[in-house]
Amino acid sequence: MIRFAIYLALATVPATNATAQVRAAAPSPMVQHQHISIRDEGGTGPVVILIPGLASPRAVYDGIVPTLRKTHHVLTVEVNGFGGSDPGANLKPGLLDGIVADIAAHLADRGIDAPAIAGHSMGGLVAMMLAVRHPGRVGRVMIIDALPFIGTLFDPAATASNVAPRAAQMRNGIAAKHGATRDAPAVTTDPGGIWSNTAAGRIQVANWSERADQRVVAQAMYEDLTTDLRADLPKIAVRPFHVLYATGAGPQAKAVWERDYAGSGATLVPVADSWHFIMLDQPAAFERAMVHFLAAR
Secondary structure (H helix, E strand, O other), rough: OOOHHHHHHHHOOOOOOOOOOOOOOOOOOOEOOEEEEEEEOOOOEEEEEEEEOOOOHHHOOOOEEEEEEEEEEEEEEEEEEEEEOOOOEEOOOOOHHHHHHHHHHHHHOOOOOOOOOEOOOOHHHHHHHHHOOOHHHOOEEEOOOOOOOOHHHHOOOOOOOHHHHHHHHHHHHOOOOOOOOOOOOOOOOOOOOOOOOOOOOOOOOOHHHHHHHHHHHHHHHHHHOOOOOHHHHHOOOOEEEEEEEEEOOOOOOHHHHHHHOOOOEEEEEEEEEOOOOOHHHHHHHHHHHHHHHHOOO
């Protein structure tokens, strides 16, 4: 099993807050793009788009979707190659750029104006990239336990260039394991780790990880580790811009998030008694934070 612990060990015109509505219905509940698929989860009202993180399927948001459907039209993203799907165009460099381009094209093609974008982990990085590159397409942004540059988790002085050699080694090692996990039996015992604070959560995350195409995980991880958006944070002019982060690591978590989002204008929202998968560890707090974010002015 590819352990997520490896990951952590390394580890632009202002948009308006116009209400996002779907002008034209999607031809089917699932729309397939080169790098992602987007599923229409239903609901009416403003559009909210949910983007999962590294190796995670759209199912990571299953707990929150029913609540959001009461007031919003919900779209969920899944990266091709995660969740057991075909990798599509995700076996070559430019994976993150492709995800951003696919989401932007989907919004334009379907006349979706200024939706709310929420992204977890790598999905949070994608959400920020989307807000920086397509500011007129984004209405509000919530980042869920993601930093603008993950390299600072192991070295505050890290840069994308000095992280790249180690990230490349990791990418190659993970990609070489392709095929070893897809046919492995489901994980039923606690694998340990720090991705969730419950055994059930850690088992769930491990199974999601093993179902993912490890070649796509490898490339996505490499690009995540070598993408530094810190200098671009001031370009995210949309409001609200909320950053939800877990405090399970202790008091240092607050210092890290305040340091890396300094000057961004983001509202930082700590979640106690949680590790990385906040939606699994503290579903009620996650729901409150999401509802507050979507209602904020």
